[in-house]
Amino acid sequence: MNAFEALGLNEQLVQAVTDLGFETPSEIQQKAIPILLSGTTDFIGLAQTGTGKTAAFGLPLLQLIDPSQRHAQALVVCPTRELCLQITNDLEKFKKYSKNIFTEAVYGGASITMQIRNLKKGVQIVVATPGRLIDLIERKAIDLQQVKYVVLDEADEMLNMGFRDDIDFVLKNTINRESTWLFSATMPPEVRAISKNYMDSPKEVTVGKKNSGNANIDHQYFVVAQQHRFEALKRLIDFNPGMYGIIFTRTKADAQEISERLAKSGYEIEALHGDLTQQQRDKVMGRFRTKNLQLLIATDVAARGIDVDGVTHVINYELPDDMEVYTHRSGRTGRAGKTGICLSICHSKEIYKIKSLERMINAKFHKVDVPSGKEVCRKQFFHFMDTLMQADVSHGDYETFLPDLMEKFADVSKEEVLQRVAALEFNQFLKYYENAEDLNRNEMRGDRRQLNAKDTRNTGRTERSDFRRRDNGYTRLFINLGTKDGFYKASFLQFILDESNLKKEVLGKIDMREMNSWVEIDKAEAGRMINAIDGKRYNNRTIRMNEADGGYRRPADDNGSRDRKKSFAPRERRSFS
Ligand code: ADP
Numbered sequence: 332m333n334a335f336e337a338l339g340l341n342e343q344l345v346q347a348v349t350d351l352g353f354e355t356p357s358e359i360q361q362k363a364i365p366i367l368l369s370g371t372t373d374f375i376g377l378a379q380t381g382t383g384k385t386a387a388f389g390l391p392l393l394q395l396i397d398p399s400q401r402h403a404q405a406l407v408v409c410p411t412r413e414l415c416l417q418i419t420n421d422l423e424k425f426k427k428y429s430k431n432i433f434t435e436a437v438y439g440g441a442s443i444t445m446q447i448r449n450l451k452k453g454v455q456i457v458v459a460t461p462g463r464l465i466d467l468i469e470r471k472a473i474d475l476q477q478v479k480y481v482v483l484d485e486a487d488e489m490l491n492m493g494f495r496d497d498i499d500f501v502l503k504n505t506i507n508r509e510s511t512w513l514f515s516a517t518m519p520p521e522v523r524a525i526s527k528n529y530m531d532s533p534k535e536v537t538v539g540k541k542n543s544g545n546a547n548i549d550h551q552y553f554v555v556a557q558q559h560r561f562e563a564l565k566r567l568i569d570f571n572p573g574m575y576g577i578i579f580t581r582t583k584a585d586a587q588e589i590s591e592r593l594a595k596s597g598y599e600i601e602a603l604h605g606d607l608t609q610q611q612r613d614k615v616m617g618r619f620r621t622k623n624l625q626l627l628i629a630t631d632v633a634a635r636g637i638d639v640d641g642v643t644h645v646i647n648y649e650l651p652d653d654m655e656v657y658t659h660r661s662g663r664t665g666r667a668g669k670t671g672i673c674l675s676i677c678h679s680k681e682i683y684k685i686k687s688l689e690r691m692i693n694a695k696f697h698k699v700d701v702p703s704g705k706e707v708c709r710k711q712f713f714h715f716m717d718t719l720m721q722a723d724v725s726h727g728d729y730e731t732f733l734p735d736l737m738e739k740f741a742d743v744s745k746e747e748v749l750q751r752v753a754a755l756e757f758n759q760f761l762k763y764y765e766n767a768e769d770l771n772r773n774e775m776r777g778d779r780r781q782l783n784a785k786d787t788r789n790t791g792r793t794e795r796s797d798f799r800r801r802d803n804g805y806t807r808l809f810i811n812l813g814t815k816d817g818f819y820k821a822s823f824l825q826f827i828l829d830e831s832n833l834k835k836e837v838l839g840k841i842d843m844r845e846m847n848s849w850v851e852i853d854k855a856e857a858g859r860m861i862n863a864i865d866g867k868r869y870n871n872r873t874i875r876m877n878e879a880d881g882g883y884r885r886p887a888d889d890n891g892s893r894d895r896k897k898s899f900a901p902r903e904r905r906s907f908s
């Protein structure tokens with residue numbers, strides 16, 4: 332029996348999620364769906380972002396709706412317009428085979444008359460942002476008397492954004508409510524209060540640790556001087572040529588300014604912040620979602636709840652003041668079981684924040700050096716050469732020109748061709764990075780004064796030996812196997828060495844977690860290990876291994892669906908300011 336069917340979902344819904352490629356329910360889906368299908372139990376689901384909460388409430392909701400009744404039976408309330416559209420969009424897909432169920436997204440910034448007209452057509456599920464919902468209720472466009480189910484999605488965010496009164500109003504006035512379902516990443520006292528006031532002995536389910544980060548995310552930080560933040564950002568982008576990323580700033584002004592500066596240098600980047608009109612926001616989001624935009628730079632409010640598939644990197648241009656915001660930011664990557672990287676550019680004064688973040692999300696942050704100009708160029712260069720070698724030449728009538736070309740190049744060596752191609756593609760780039768300075772701030776330097784002599788020596792030494800290790804040519808690999816797969820360090824070591832036919836000597840530190848591990852390995856052997864292991868099956872799961880710091884990835888194989896749909900060639904960024 333299909334695992335979704337086993338949860339009690341009907342055939343139409345099971346078929347729809349199967350079409351979406353969902354094979355097994357996520358943990359929150361597993362736990363929530365059977366409870367919610369009863370229709371009469373109040374429910375609190377605590378789960379971090381990217382765990383599949385939308386289907387956890389969306390599927391039971393669709394099954395509970397009575398298609399013969401054409402009035403509002405369910406309300407889904409969520410914090411932002413983007414999220415509202417996303418949920419509606421997901422529901423559309425889930426109800427592909429379910430007949431006569433109608434949904435409508437209502438949110439501010441769009442024509443209310445249009446929304447009223449659509450609601451009048453007999454919509455059963457209304458997905459709404461709080462402000463517009465109240466508006467519609469006051470205009471009597473929605474009849475709350477008939478609403479049986481109320482879902483509060485991202486409840487903590489709604490409260491953070493000041494929607495407390497609106498939520499109270501909705502809950503107070505849905506008097507025939509049969510059940511209330513609340514989803515949240517965290518459980519601050521305000522959320523607790525809502526459950527106390529409006530819910531009847533709710534079943535509470537927590538997935539993962541409360542406040543815990545996502546184990547698929549590799550957290551890295553870079554220590555730079557304040558005036559080097561922008562330059563460091565640029566290097567991180569350049570060092571990760573295939574990056575599909577979201578950059579977070581604290582202020583709209585920063586987001587705007589940085590996006591303008593980078594766009595001027597030829598980067599595909601746009602800003603998303605509250606000063607844009609809804610139309611502009613939609614346009615930006617649309618371009619990003621379809622990967623016609625490589626980078627999005629956003630403020631926290633603007634990016635709330637956005638679920639975009641395959642975001643590889645989140646970059647904190649500055650660390651947020653509120654540590655919980657970090658969880659929300661980093662949650663934009665590493666979704667649906669994929670891995671992601673969250674990079675934070677820090678000032679040495681912010682290092683204490685890293686320590687408290689480590690405690691809070693119970694994950695280790697890795698200090699990584701901002702790459703040097705040389706490293707960046709090397710990376711870009713190899714990326715370009717990879718792209719070149721993967722170019723599709725199966726279409727087009729190259730044969731016609733080949734003989735002439737061959738003749739023209741008869742006396743030119745391969746080396747020379749490569750050099751010229753590189754020059755054409757990279758002259759500007761190389762020039763820009765020619766005299767690039769080292770942006771790394773040794774975090775110990777600033778603090779040394781505060782340490783006594785003995786500590787200074789100790790810390791100083793560790794720091795230096797860390798550097799030596801990196802210079803010795805180790806790189807770190809990520810692998811999605813961990814203790815959960817039944818491994819201990821020794822058996823794990825044996826496994827990766829056997830699979831790759833490599834000797835123990837090439838390895839450095841091994842860092843094992845429950846869900847995944849990091850392996851330090853001689854740079855020269857990293858490619859060999861990845862090629863041997865990445866893509867293999869283990870216990871019915873595909874093993875994924877890649878360079879943790881955004882380096883070597885196995886080139887796509889023939890059915891190489893693991894690679895991103897589109898790789899962003901450096902071509903698009905030829906000119907540099
Ligand atoms: P959350 O609301 O918890 O942040 P979403 O509901 O937005 O997470 O889901 C995150 C991503 O995971 C979406 O792209 C969704 O399509 C995908 N997803 C959800 N459930 C499953 C599943 N059972 N199997 C595979 N992918 C899933």
Ligand code: MG
Pocket residue numbers: 384385484636
């Ligand atoms: Mg969600």
